[in-house]
Amino acid sequence: MPEIKESHIYVEGLWRRYGTGAHTFDAVRGITLTVMPGELFALLGTNGAGKTSTMELLEGLARPHKGAIRLFGTLDPLADRPRIRPRTGVMLQEGGFISHLTVKETVDMWADITTRPHSTTQALQTAGLAHRSDVAVKNLSGGEKRRLALATATLSRPDILFLDEPTTGMDAEGRHATWQLIKDLNEQGTTVLLTTHYLEEAESLADHLAIMHRGQIAAAGTVSSIVADHPSTLSFGLTAPHTLRDLPVDGAVQDAKGRVTITTANLQKDAARLLAWAEEHDVALERFTARPASLEEAFITIANRDDQPQETSS
Incomplete structure (x- = not known):
């Protein structure tokens, strides 16, 4: 070859x-x-x-x-x-x-x-x-x-x-x-x-x-x-009266302090949808961040796999 x-x-x-x-x-x-x-x-x-x-x-x-x-x-x-x-x-x-x-x-x-x-x-x-x-x-x-x-x-x-x-x-x-x-x-x-x-x-x-x-x-x-094989992250603060149900992007999770995290396979598209929604509804997304996946995240995901060993070579 x-x-x-x-x-x-x-x-x-x-x-x-x-x-x-x-x-x-x-x-x-x-x-x-x-x-x-x-x-x-x-x-x-x-x-x-x-x-x-x-x-x-x-x-x-x-x-x-x-x-x-x-x-x-x-x-x-x-x-x-x-x-x-x-x-x-x-x-x-x-x-x-x-x-x-x-x-x-x-x-x-x-x-x-x-x-x-x-x-x-x-x-x-x-x-x-x-x-x-x-x-x-x-x-x-x-x-x-x-x-x-x-x-x-x-x-x-x-x-x-x-x-x-x-x-x-x-x-x-x-x-x-x-x-x-x-x-x-x-x-x-x-x-x-x-x-x-x-x-x-x-x-x-x-x-x-x-x-x-x-x-x-x-x-x-x-x-x-x-x-690229691992999801990116959107993160921002969301305050009342708006809730997760109002967001134009699925899969959002909110912690006790109101911080919302969204994992996404299409960072650019979902970030654009979210920002357009915030502009249209005059919503302040506090400390908004859009972060692609990192090598560290990919490495940890692989390292934490609990795959069973494959059969041994003869």
């Missing part, structure tokens, strides 16, 4: 199983996704949804129970590892650094085993760690350790960059600086696949995203296409 040959990451019918015999658990259950060259793709999901299990398969750290993975069009992460490794960067959830080495010594060590690495100085500057170069890894904060992991993962300016929870433990300033670094790498041509718990991170960075739930992809597409 042309899509496979043109893609940087292609996954079809992917399963990952833990355990043997009667004691098995399928962490990834038949997922399919495609990431094209130069794309930034975010993988979302609650803890245990299967994000890291998927990433480890793509990185060639484990063998799939079933399904196909191809990187750079035709290469298998395990069988073709010698050809893939020089072109990829990997940032794991845990860096696994030697605690008594300094930051500079750590990057120097990684540079020695990296194909065409940038200078240590440049890597530290890019990651915002130049001022911490002589500090032992054990004395870094959690956010600084994440930036060190990012520095080592991007030493060679990889064609594909895997980032597993890249900003966990960072403060707001560090998180936004890291977002900018990821954006810069992506704009320079690096294909990025990241997992994250931060919905703002996905909204800010991703061209496309997928939301995983119980080992499967529950929704995929652009932020706007995923959000």
Whole structure:
């Protein structure tokens, strides 16, 4: 298929199983996704949804129970590892650094085993760690350790960059600086696949995203296409003598303080009808708001699903 040959990451019918015999658990259950060259793709999901299990398969750290993975069009992460490794960067959830080495010594060590690495100085500057170069890894904060992991993962300016929870433990300033670094790498041509718990991170960075739930992809597409499947909200204050029965839009709910909420699949049409009615009847809709659905609402809706697990792969 042309899509496979043109893609940087292609996954079809992917399963990952833990355990043997009667004691098995399928962490990834038949997922399919495609990431094209130069794309930034975010993988979302609650803890245990299967994000890291998927990433480890793509990185060639484990063998799939079933399904196909191809990187750079035709290469298998395990069988073709010698050809893939020089072109990829990997940032794991845990860096696994030697605690008594300094930051500079750590990057120097990684540079020695990296194909065409940038200078240590440049890597530290890019990651915002130049001022911490002589500090032992054990004395870094959690956010600084994440930036060190990012520095080592991007030493060679990889064609594909895997980032597993890249900003966990960072403060707001560090998180936004890291977002900018990821954006810069992506704009320079690096294909990025990241997992994250931060919905703002996905909204800010991703061209496309997928939301995983119980080992499967529950929704995929652009932020706007995923959000479009969830209702928008109209909200306003309504006072006597007018009641919900007077409103030109169905489905209104009013709380004890008189605040009315309407969920709608057609925000523009229902907002226009409501405002026209208010103008015609000289009604003041106090603190009127019209709000489209958010990625957070879509994510929570999916996360709260109580779907029964599907049958396991043989």
